[in-house]
Structure formats: C-alpha cells, structure tokens
Amino acid sequence: MRKLFAALAALAVVLCAPVRAEDLVSGISQDVIEITSNYTGSDIVVFGAIERPVDSGTRDVVVVVRGPDTDVTVRKKARVAGLWINSDQAILKGMPSYYFIASTRPVAQIASTYTLKNFGLGLANLEPSSYHSHHDVEPFRAALVRRMQREALYTETSTSVEFLSETLFRVRVPVPASVARGKYDVDVYLFRNGNAVSAQTTPLFVDQTGLERRLFNFAHAEPFIYGVSTVLLAVLLGWISSLLFRQNL
Numbered sequence: 001m002r003k004l005f006a007a008l009a010a011l012a013v014v015l016c017a018p019v020r021a022e023d024l025v026s027g028i029s030q031d032v033i034e035i036t037s038n039y040t041g042s043d044i045v046v047f048g049a050i051e052r053p054v055d056s057g058t059r060d061v062v063v064v065v066r067g068p069d070t071d072v073t074v075r076k077k078a079r080v081a082g083l084w085i086n087s088d089q090a091i092l093k094g095m096p097s098y099y100f101i102a103s104t105r106p107v108a109q110i111a112s113t114y115t116l117k118n119f120g121l122g123l124a125n126l127e128p129s130s131y132h133s134h135h136d137v138e139p140f141r142a143a144l145v146r147r148m149q150r151e152a153l154y155t156e157t158s159t160s161v162e163f164l165s166e167t168l169f170r171v172r173v174p175v176p177a178s179v180a181r182g183k184y185d186v187d188v189y190l191f192r193n194g195n196a197v198s199a200q201t202t203p204l205f206v207d208q209t210g211l212e213r214r215l216f217n218f219a220h221a222e223p224f225i226y227g228v229s230t231v232l233l234a235v236l237l238g239w240i241s242s243l244l245f246r247q248n249l
Contacts, residue, residue: 022050022051022052022053022054022059022190022192022197022198023050023051023052023198024048024049024050024051024188024189024190024198024199024200025048025049025050025051025200026046026047026048026049026186026188026200026202027046027047027048027202028044028045028046028047028186028202028204029044029045029046029047030044031202031203031204031205032204032205032206032207033175033204033205033206033207034207034208034209035177035181035206035207035208035209036208036209039177040177041174041175041176041177042174042175043172043173043174043175044172044173044175044204045170045171045172045173046063046065046170046171046173046186046188047168047169047170047171048061048168048169048170048188048200049167049168049169050167050169050190051167053166053167054192057192057193058192058193058194059104059190059191059192060103060104060105060110060190060191060192061103061104061161061169061188061189061190061191062101062102062103062104062107062110062121062188062189062191063100063101063102063103063160063161063171063173063186063187063188063189064099064100064101064120064121064185064186064187064188064189065098065099065100065101065173065184065185065186065187065204066096066098066099066100066120066184066185066187067096067097067098067099067153067179067180067182067184067206068096068097068098068180068181068182068183068184069094069095069096069097069129070095070096070097070180071091071092071093071094071095072091072092072095072144073089073090073091073092074089074090074091074092074140074141074143074144075088075089076088076089076139076140076143088134088135089133089140090131090132090133090135090137090140090141091131091132091133092128092131092137092140092141092144093128093129093130093131093132094128094129094130095126095128095144096126097153097179097180097182098153098154098179098180098184099123099126099148099153099154099155100154100155100173100174101121101122101123101155101156101157102157102158102160102161102171102173103157103158103161104158104161105158106158107121107122107156107158108122108124110191110194111191111194111195111196112194113125115194115195115196119189119196121189122156123145123149123154123156126141126145126154127141128141151176151178152174152176152178153176153178153179155174160172173186175206179206180206181206181207181208182205182206183203183204183205184203184204184205184206185201185202185203185204186201186202186203186204187199187200187201188200188201188202
C-alpha cells in the first residue's frame, strides 16, 4: 500500500510540474539477477540522465532499491533469574526484505519530513504497513533496521551518486547473496529545491536457476512427494554409509 501511495504521489507531482520542468531518464545495467549455488553477491549499476536541466536552485537525485515486502517478528529478550528469555515481541508487516537508498546528500537535507515519509525515503522513514504489538512499535522497528544493516540488507548512503557530467549520473548497488528472491523496484527521484519534480521506476527480478530452482519448484508443486523422496533419500544414504563403514572395519 505504501509503494502504491508513493507511486501515485510521484505521478501527481510530475503531472503538476510546469511544462518546461526537468525530465528524468534512468535504467539499470541488468534487469535479472540469477542466483546459483556458487553466487556470492554482485553489483548492479543504476544510471540516468537529466533532460532540460535548470540552472537555478538545488538539485538532488535519490535512488532507492526495495525488495519484496515481508512480515517480520521482532522479539525482545530480558534477563529473568539469570536466564535470557523472550519477554515481548512485535509483528511488523510489509517491511522490505532489502532496502538500499543513495542520494546526493543526506535525505533529511533534501526534502521535508512529510515528503520523505510519503515517499518512504530513508531508513528513519521505513514503516510497516501494519503491526501487532502491545507496546510502542518504534523500538522494535529500530531494532529490525539495525539488524538488517548488520546483515548488509539495509543501506543508506549519501556518497554513492556519481555524476559523470552535469546531467549523467550512476549508482552502484550491492546485491548480497542473502537477498530474497522476487521482484524488486528500482526508483529514481529528482528533487529540485526540496520538491520532487520527476520520478521513474524500473523492475528488477532476482531468481534462482539450475538445480536449486528445480528443487524449489518441485517442493512447492508436489510437497508430499518431495517430503517422501527426501526421507527415502536420507534412508538410502544412511544404508550406503553403514555398508562402507562395515567394509572399512
């Protein structure tokens, strides 16, 4: 729901802009990333150009790559009788499984807090679509953001937008091996004096290939047969191992 609102807001801003407003054209170096058994991570390049640039005012570019939304349970531990146990939890729904944002300067300096929240720009403005918690959800949301940053799944940087000329720019986006499979949205925004004047979205697909993909499809298409097959395979491997062990004796 948040992504739909952000897209509609960007469209409304662009449609309401003057006829001679700046236009933004962007793309990505590859629109499909294939995950194999030996995949250890890679980079994609988001590039773009600003058409009809305006000389006056402050111009900013913001690039956001957002992965498939997921529901996350965040637990809080407390020390009870010398043991650490789960004392509370919150269920955050609709949080991105991957989030990367790059900007020409810190996003808090680019636009107002209201605008940043509407577009979901910045780690401080990543909010669940809904949540279930008995207490204030903010500490749980902040804890999730910190954990995802440690795992290199959430990144916010203000030094990655590289201008090759007055109008051409590019951003290198790291894609670690632990990213979720699915459809990603690559959003590029152009801000002028704190207002979004242009935006463009490009889809990016991350998928498994090879034997891993065939096993994944088989497990979801025929779960019962897959379960029986894995049990029989485990029994067979155990029997072969026992024979080899006896021969070595």
